[in-house]
Amino acid sequence: MRRSLAQTIGIYLLCIPVALFFLGPIVWFAALALRPAGAAFPDPPSLVFKPTLEILSYIFIDPGSNARQLLNSIIISTGAALLSLPFSISAAYALSRYRLRAKKFIMLWYLGILMAPPIVFLIPYFILMVKIGWAGTYQGVIVVLQTVTLPFNIWLLKSFFDDVPPELEEAALVDGAGWWQSLVRITLPLAVPGIVVTGMFAFVFSWNNVVFPLVLGLRTAKTLPAGTLDYFGTSGIVWNQMGATAVVAMIPPMIIFLVLGRYIVRGLTFGAVKG
Numbered sequence: 001m002r003r004s005l006a007q008t009i010g011i012y013l014l015c016i017p018v019a020l021f022f023l024g025p026i027v028w029f030a031a032l033a034l035r036p037a038g039a040a041f042p043d044p045p046s047l048v049f050k051p052t053l054e055i056l057s058y059i060f061i062d063p064g065s066n067a068r069q070l071l072n073s074i075i076i077s078t079g080a081a082l083l084s085l086p087f088s089i090s091a092a093y094a095l096s097r098y099r100l101r102a103k104k105f106i107m108l109w110y111l112g113i114l115m116a117p118p119i120v121f122l123i124p125y126f127i128l129m130v131k132i133g134w135a136g137t138y139q140g141v142i143v144v145l146q147t148v149t150l151p152f153n154i155w156l157l158k159s160f161f162d163d164v165p166p167e168l169e170e171a172a173l174v175d176g177a178g179w180w181q182s183l184v185r186i187t188l189p190l191a192v193p194g195i196v197v198t199g200m201f202a203f204v205f206s207w208n209n210v211v212f213p214l215v216l217g218l219r220t221a222k223t224l225p226a227g228t229l230d231y232f233g234t235s236g237i238v239w240n241q242m243g244a245t246a247v248v249a250m251i252p253p254m255i256i257f258l259v260l261g262r263y264i265v266r267g268l269t270f271g272a273v274k275g
């Protein structure tokens with residue numbers, strides 16, 4: 001059914017305030033990053049100013065106090081996403097294909113972990129990481145971030161494996177293929193869009209997590225989102241530096257979703273039409 005011109009115009013008019021509502025904070029932080037130092041709130045207020053890269057250069061190049069945190073974020077988020085995928089794929093496949101008596105309890109347990117605030121895990125995790133010498137290390141933060149990534153990955157991947165017809169695997173077994181061959185050559189290739197989408201969300205969840213890197217990463221493994229808190233002090237907030245740090249922290253997840261956006265559509269519509 002085709003929309004009339006008036007309906008189309010009405011939809012666009014409704015979308016404009018929604019877009020402004022979500023883009024407003026991003027534009028404001030971008031303006032803070034590009035304003036000259038000390039000109040975060042000019043008097044009188046003005047939307048016109050001469051952009052400068054002075055603040056970005058200061059925090060990422062010279063002296064570059066946040067450059068190490070940016071590298072930490074890339075390493076930790078990538079490592080957490082890659083580490084979570086093998087375990088979540090195995091668990092989700094087992095929950096999807098096998099009849100387990102405690103299946104519902106296991107799924108509810110994963111859901112409970114997702115609903116629990118991450119701060120409740122901090123004290124036992126901190127004690128454990130100090131005991132084994134992993135406090136302030138990449139591997140310590142990466143392992144702890146599995147608390148956030150694994151439950152969500154398993155829930156998401158199970159739905160993708162549910163949409164892969166088990167009859168395809170049974171046909172492969174009848175033709176002489178082993179269980180491992182049917183999984184690697186049939187099920188996993190069909191579930192690639194879902195696996196890519198899951199990895200993307202695992203990366204973003206790890207990237208945006210502030211609590212674990214802030215406490216367990218110490219100074220050596222602190223991530224960029226946690227580094228934005230350094231600009232909150234007793235004397236006030238350094239708005240320009242905080243805005244520049246926040247803008248740069250948004251760029252890697254945006255790039256990932258722009259580059260792999262086609263997998264999001266394929267993943268979200270995976271199994272939507274069944275014959």
